[in-house]
Amino acid sequence: xxxxxxxxxxxxxxxxxxxxxxxxxxxxxxxxxxxxxxxxxxxxxxxxxxxxxxxxxxxxxxxxxxxxxxxxxxxxxxxxxxxxxxxxxxxxxxxxxxxxxxxxxxxxxxxxxxxx
Amino acid sequence: xxxxxxxxxxxxxxxxxxxxxxxxxxxxxxxxxxxxxxxxxxxxxxxxxxxxxxxxxxxxxxxxxxxxxxxxxxxxxxxxxxxxxxxxxxxxxxxxxxxxxxxxxxxxxxx
Numbered sequence: 001x002x003x004x005x006x007x008x009x010x011x012x013x014x015x016x017x018x019x020x021x022x023x024x025x026x027x028x029x030x031x032x033x034x035x036x037x038x039x040x041x042x043x044x045x046x047x048x049x050x051x052x053x054x055x056x057x058x059x060x061x062x063x064x065x066x067x068x069x070x071x072x073x074x075x076x077x078x079x080x081x082x083x084x085x086x087x088x089x090x091x092x093x094x095x096x097x098x099x100x101x102x103x104x105x106x107x108x109x110x111x112x113x114x115x116x
Numbered sequence: 117x118x119x120x121x122x123x124x125x126x127x128x129x130x131x132x133x134x135x136x137x138x139x140x141x142x143x144x145x146x147x148x149x150x151x152x153x154x155x156x157x158x159x160x161x162x163x164x165x166x167x168x169x170x171x172x173x174x175x176x177x178x179x180x181x182x183x184x185x186x187x188x189x190x191x192x193x194x195x196x197x198x199x200x201x202x203x204x205x206x207x208x209x210x211x212x213x214x215x216x217x218x219x220x221x222x223x224x225x226x227x
Contacts (some may be wrong), residue, residue, distance in 0.1 A: 037216075045165065045208055059215065095164055101151075101153045102167065102176075
């Protein structure tokens with residue numbers, strides 16, 4: 001059974017930082033592009049970015065470029081999202097998903113709230 | 117950015133009846149490699165999204181065959197042949213030919 005489990009969501013002040021993790025099991029993690037997608041409360045889905053299997057290529061949405069960084073540890077089957085300079089509009093549930101073009105498996109998500 | 121426009125935004129359907137959702141992209145979704153990266157996702161209430169259909173018409177693992185996808189270029193359709201109670205939720209189209217973008221979502225509800 002494929003499982004993607006996000007963690008690290010929290011309440012953080014504007015301008016603060018947070019690192020999210022996504023633990024993968026049931027897939028050969030090192031063979032998958034991985035993606036982050038977010039969903040603001042009551043809103044639709046927004047792609048955040050993706051990372052190649054070996055971490056050599058990373059792509060980001062304009063809304064997070066320069067503030068967010070995606071990384072991975074294939075030895076530990078972990079995906080990360082480092083979020084800096086957080087803004088109120090970054091408040092959302094953050095999902096990790098396997099794949100870069102076909103987002104096959106999704107985690108349950110972790111809530112990030114940016115508020116003072 | 118590629119803009120994805122779904123219609124309708126809300127779809128009340130009678131159990132056992134068919135349902136159809138349309139999705140139009142602001143530009144062709146044919147990738148330079150010949151593939152068309154148009155997917156359909158289902159999000160049940162309180163749940164994460166789930167992949168139903170990828171590359172226009174391929175059902176993902178475990179997806180019932182009452183779900184089907186069709187289309188080409190800029191116009192795509194998701195059809196449910198006979199709606200069941202568990203199909204209630206929001207359906208999104210997503211393109212990944214360029215950096216991924218999603219439609220606004222279509223809320224499927226039972227009449």
